[in-house]
Amino acid sequence: MLPLGSLEQHGPQAPLGTDFMVGNTLPQYLKREMDKIDPDFPMLVMPTLPLELSMEHLDFAGSLSLQPETYYHVLKDTITSLNRYGFKKFALLICHGGNRPAVDILARQLRYELGVLIFALNSCAFLDPKVQATISPNNTWYFHGGEMETSMVLAIKPETVHLKEAQTGYKKGGYRQNGHINFSNETALNWMGKDLQTKDHQPLGIGGNPQGATAKKGEIILTQSAKALIPALLEIKNWPLEV
Numbered sequence: 515m516l517p518l519g520s521l522e523q524h525g526p527q528a529p530l531g532t533d534f535m536v537g538n539t540l541p542q543y544l545k546r547e548m549d550k551i552d553p554d555f556p557m558l559v560m561p562t563l564p565l566e567l568s569m570e571h572l573d574f575a576g577s578l579s580l581q582p583e584t585y586y587h588v589l590k591d592t593i594t595s596l597n598r599y600g601f602k603k604f605a606l607l608i609c610h611g612g613n614r615p616a617v618d619i620l621a622r623q624l625r626y627e628l629g630v631l632i633f634a635l636n637s638c639a640f641l642d643p644k645v646q647a648t649i650s651p652n653n654t655w656y657f658h659g660g661e662m663e664t665s666m667v668l669a670i671k672p673e674t675v676h677l678k679e680a681q682t683g684y685k686k687g688g689y690r691q692n693g694h695i696n697f698s699n700e701t702a703l704n705w706m707g708k709d710l711q712t713k714d715h716q717p718l719g720i721g722g723n724p725q726g727a728t729a730k731k732g733e734i735i736l737t738q739s740a741k742a743l744i745p746a747l748l749e750i751k752n753w754p755l756e757v
């Protein structure tokens with residue numbers, strides 16, 4: 515398993531390393547859940563890479579990003595190196611959505627070039643009913659840097675969260691009408707951090723109101739997300755290698 519995070523702005527209240535922390539922590543929750551089912555589950559976990567793909571947040575100080583072509587080759591070189599030692603199945607745990615397009619291209623390319631199987635796993639079970647129940651009423655736009663992610667960081671490293679600094683993020687201009695074109699949809703315009711703004715139109719870079727975040731909620735989100743990933747990991751274990 516290679517967890518993929520980011521080093522990017524997550525609002526005034528949550529740290530740049532939010533996705534990095536989730537990437538390094540979620541595998542521990544996975545292990546806890548997997549031990550109940552298959553204590554000898556054959557998986558090694560790589561450390562989360564320090565920099566990934568965060569072009570959308572480069573307008574905010576502290577965000578660091580590789581260029582897409584650099585990122586593609588960092589992932590390719592990592593997996594190619596591991597393949598030299600016999601690894602043929604790779605679960606890429608995507609803890610930052612911006613990494614996903616590069617993973618999809620690479621997964622197909624390396625299946626073609628090396629015959630390795632790269633499985634892309636979304637890290638967080640945002641739609642799980644118990645996860646949904648952690649969201650404060652009417653906080654409908656909570657995904658990036660909002661209540662869920664802030665809760666997870668509160669569960670992992672609470673001293674890095676400053677809820678007093680929190681502000682609510684709203685979608686900017688064109689996205690606000692909620693017509694066909696959205697952040698991610700069948701018809702989408704890829705979003706930038708500055709498309710999320712305060713009420714008085716200042717760039718904020720996060721969605722929703724993080725004020726309701728708590729460590730207890732973060733614990734629920736991490737646990738449920740780990741539980742949701744177990745069936746896919748079991749399938750990966752049993753997936754036949756290609757000849």
Ligand SMILES: [Zn+2]
Nearest residue numbers: 532533659663
């Ligand atoms: Zn994040």
